[in-house]
Amino acid sequence: MSSAVQISLALGSVIALMGLMAIVRQLASALQMRPEVQRKLVHIGTGIYALTWPWLFPERWPAYILVGITLIVMLFLRLPNSRLGTTLHGVERQSYGDFLLAISVGLCLFLADGQLFLYVLPIAILTLADAAAALAGSTYGTKFFRVEAGEKSIEGSAVFFVVT
Numbered sequence: 136m137s138s139a140v141q142i143s144l145a146l147g148s149v150i151a152l153m154g155l156m157a158i159v160r161q162l163a164s165a166l167q168m169r170p171e172v173q174r175k176l177v178h179i180g181t182g183i184y185a186l187t188w189p190w191l192f193p194e195r196w197p198a199y200i201l202v203g204i205t206l207i208v209m210l211f212l213r214l215p216n217s218r219l220g221t222t223l224h225g226v227e228r229q230s231y232g233d234f235l236l237a238i239s240v241g242l243c244l245f246l247a248d249g250q251l252f253l254y255v256l257p258i259a260i261l262t263l264a265d266a267a268a269a270l271a272g273s274t275y276g277t278k279f280f281r282v283e284a285g286e287k288s289i290e291g292s293a294v295f296f297v298v299t
Contacts, residue, residue, distance in 0.1 A: 136193055136194075141192060141194060141196075141197035142197060142200070144191065144192070144197065145192075145197040145198070145200050145201040145204065146204070148184070148201050149201065149204050149205060149208060151184070152181060152184075152205065152208070153208070155177060155180045155181070156177055159173050159176045159177055159180075160173070162176075169273075171269060171270070171273050172270065174232070175266040175269055175270055178232070178236065178262065178265070178266050179262060179263070179266050181236065181262075182236070182240075182258060182259075182261060182262025182263070182266075183262060185240045185258055185262070186255060186258055186259060186262070188240070188244060188254075189244070189247075189251055189254055189255070195244060195245070198241065198244055199241055199244075199245075202237050202238070202240060202241035205237045206234060206237050206238070209233045209234055209237065212233070236261070239257075239258075239261060240258060243257050243258055260298075260299050263298050264294075264295045264298040264299045265295065267294050267295065267298045268291040268292065268294045268295035268298070269291060271288075271290055271291050271293075271294040272287065272288035272290055272291020272292070272294070273288075273291070275288075275290045276288025276289070276290045276291055277290065278290065
């Protein structure tokens, strides 16, 4: 695959991410979705897309460019007048999950060094177990325990364990 095609694919991926966020924002308005549900829908969509990267980018450098561009876009989405940014940042707590997800994907891709399972397994867990745990914990959580950054629910932790 030529360099131009891979760069176009990386740039198109950022546009697709923005499109996903716009769709989730529209759905949220129509269906009265909680901010946490919006964030996790974007999280799941982004994570599932990231699972395709080893096949989508035969050379890794375009994926690293994509991570870099995504981080820059995430900075702009944090600006106070960013309506699209409320899809990710409408929750009451301070969260850096958008940055951490992008960094984790890039780091896993780098560290896997071509061994597919070393990339796919952590990204699948991060995508599916984390989202399921957050949604279960915020919806059904009744028993909580303290962690450094606040509280987690036993119900959400159990769902994380089962999905993993």
